[in-house]
Amino acid sequence: MLQNVGIIGIILGIIGRFWPVWLALIVLLTLSFMFRRRLGLYGHLISSGVGLAGVIIVGFWLFTALFAGIVAPFGPLEQIVVMKHALPGSIEPATGIPFYLGGDKLARDVFSRMIYGSRIVLAIAPAATAISLMVGCLLGLPAGYFSGRIDALLSFIANLVLAFPVILLFYLLVTPGIMDTPVPYAMAGFFFIFPILFLCALFYTGYSKQKAKLITLLGLTLIIGGYIYIGLVFDRDPLNLIxxxxxxxxxxVAVAFASSPGVFRIVRGLTLDIKTREYINAALTRGEHPWYIMLWEILPNARGPLIVDTCLRIGYTTILLGTLGFFGLGMSSESPDWGTAIKDGSQFLRLYAWPALVPAIALMSFVLGLNLLADSLREQSLRD
Structure with missing residues (x-):
């Protein structure tokens, strides 16, 4: 019979394990309030209760992912046979460390797997959303600005992707058979080139009259971007860092592919509205290049709705990752991501609820924090 620390021991033990997260949050919030007046939108964000709650929740999971190796008492794949389906609070005999949230069907610590699962979510969801944002901007800006045939062609492609059932689309893109083909790497090569193109266009149009600065920025973009591109797409990083x-x-790639049309439509709609403003006519009168107007006049004035959409889209992506993991698509079966953990725990849900309940609550809380941020940002954009 395994010893148990009890409910109070579980609560105090979990709070104690998160000590680096609490410390990081205290430092973040202290500095945020000290320099609130200089922090622009973020400063206004933490001034509201909803925004502050969103920052705390999202910050909690961000620091949890960063300090996962310290917070988690066990490895995500570490198995201790005697702890199979162990009750929450059961003490592991060899080390005396409790399984605070119980053990799963393979005798792994549910708490530790939840902690390491946050790393996967926070690595994929924001990065995939950022790629989608750059793709949507680079295609949506010219579609809305130039209109005509360019708009018709790009809008047709976007609508074609949006019209396809999302779950079926992901099933086709993430099934094991596709992984053994060049399709994922070809799509990765297409999508990962957009951040490089976006930054090059941004720097070229903004610093065309400052040759030294332009050459430096373009050189850094091409060197660093090319290095990351080769590592991700071709897996040929000589230093094995990427x-x-x-x-x-x-x-x-599948998430970026499915999200980009939605961003494209938002950027296109904002561009159609903003390009009629007086300051755009003033830029045209000065003889500015169309891409300068799009990237340095239209895009900054569309940042409010785009920031709100980005927060919501990261939440949607998190739910989507959980859905894919639940259906066993994409991630390996031993992955600690929250979707896979929910799937594994659901097989014994009537007898052992905690293996499925813990990652489900984690996923829900992270998405809740993002939604609170989006609501606060929306209110702030309406005031501005």
């Missing part, structure tokens, strides 16, 4: 597993790459 590497992503094929299944994670496939999920990443």
């Amino acid at each position: 590497h992503i597993e094929p299944n994670e790459l496939n999920i990443f």
